[in-house]
Amino acid sequence: xxxxxxxxxxxxxxxxxxxxxxxxxxxxxxxxxxxxxxxxxxxxxxxxxxxxxxxxxxxxxxxxxxxxxxxxxxxxxxxxxxxxxxxxxxxxxxxxxxxxxxxxxxxxxxxxxxxxxxxxxxxxxxxxxxx
Numbered sequence: 525x526x527x528x529x530x531x532x533x534x535x536x537x538x539x540x541x542x543x544x545x546x547x548x549x550x551x552x553x554x555x556x557x558x559x560x561x562x563x564x565x566x567x568x569x570x571x572x573x574x575x576x577x578x579x580x581x582x583x584x585x586x587x588x589x590x591x592x593x594x595x596x597x598x599x600x601x602x603x604x605x606x607x608x609x610x611x612x613x614x615x616x617x618x619x620x621x622x623x624x625x626x627x628x629x630x631x632x633x634x635x636x637x638x639x640x641x642x643x644x645x646x647x648x649x650x651x652x653x654x655x
Contacts, residue, residue: 525602526602527600528600539565539600539649539650543645546641548569553586564589567588568587584635586603600643602643
């Protein structure tokens with residue numbers, strides 16, 4: 525998912541902090557962020573809980589790249605996470621350990637919603653509303 529947004533008198537670092545704060549507080553993720561030579565910020569998030577949540581299909585990951593395109597606008601590129609792993613886990617668990625199919629389905633749904641939730645958090649942080 526890639527979107528261009530107005531910075532609304534903010535900086536790339538401000539947007540990176542909005543993303544980081546959202547992922548840590550609302551999504552319960554460990555985060556790290558860094559800046560590249562071209563002025564972009566990259567924020568990575570991984571759900572806390574480790575191997576247990578991964579086994580149950582509840583883990584989520586994302587990478588958000590914030591790239592300046594002018595002094596007033598940025599491109600926001602949000603990675604989709606681990607779709608293939610979740611699909612395989614869902615299929616295998618359906619036949620072998622069917623209760624895990626439920627948790628894998630929940631994890632798949634939450635991973636699918638994550639990019640839109642991040643965009644809403646950015647819009648809310650920049651403009652005071654989300655849609």
